[in-house]
Amino acid sequence: MTFLAHDRYCDEILHQVGRLRAVVTSGADLAATVPTCPEWSQEDLVRHVGGALRWTGLIVGTRAEENVPMDRVPGAEGPAATGDAAALDAWLAESGEVLVGALREAGPDARVWSWAGDDRAGFWARRMTHELVVHGADAALAAGLPVQPVAPEVAADAIDEWLDIVRFVQRALPGAAATELRAPGSSIHLHATDTPAELNAEWFVELPEEGIVWRRGHEKASVALRGPLTDVLLGFYGRLSLDDPGLEVLGDRKLLELWLERATFG
Secondary structure: OOOOOHHHHHHHHHHHHHHHHHHHOOOOOOOOEEOOEEEEEHHHHHHHHHHHHHHHHHHHHOOOOOOOOHHHOOOOOOOOOOOOHHHHHHHHHHHHHHHHHHHHHHOOOOEOOOOOOOOEHHHHHHHHHHHHHHHHHHHHHHHOOOOOOOOHHHHHHHHHHHHHHHHHHHHHOOOOHHHHOOOOOOEEEEEEOOOOHHHOOEEEEEOOOOOOEEEEOOOOOOEEEEEOHHHHHHHHOOOOOOOOOOOEEEEOHHHHHHHHHHHOOO
8 A cells, every 4th residue: 555655744734724724714604504514513623623633643742552532632622712713723723733743753653542553653644634635625615615626646545545444444343334335246436537647546446245345446347436536535525416517427326325325424
């Protein structure tokens, strides 16, 4: 498995924090419901992201050997006042710096706790990069702003990571909805239409009884999801409707809908 360089993840975290800050300061209604996370308002989403950045920064910075309760994370609650875009913006900027500072100081191979069995700081650099990519899209959609394209290598890595997470959940959390993604003989193909051939931005996902199996490449599948890479990523993450003009579904649509129902938990 090929990951991005550790410094590339750190740079992208700061870039994605900047994009989210731009939404916060755009005049968007912080009380508006986030359509793709309807249990949250826009402000709830921002506070979730900022708190996660600080939580992860503390885990990495202290080389934690076990989970750290959120109530022990300095500054995780965010500004005391609600609806204050300037205060949220400043807190979010500082939260990103807390995490990236910890990641750069630790390096990718420092031993730290994680929930996924990969006890390295590099796990958190990758995870938080893609957490920000997806929640940044959530925030833009809630604000009625265009979702900005994601750098191709980052978007492709986000799909790789999402498939790895689903596979991990199937094996480690037997009660999770993703464990129901079993359809022997069925498969899903993802095909980005706007990337250079050398990126190999295509995925083939099988759904056997023992859990999903995936690989990069072009193969005929039960259903295909095609479109620009950022749209494919967000569609596969349940952030864009399958009927979005940028996406094309070919084949067994119900199989893809099953994926979205059972695997969209991030």
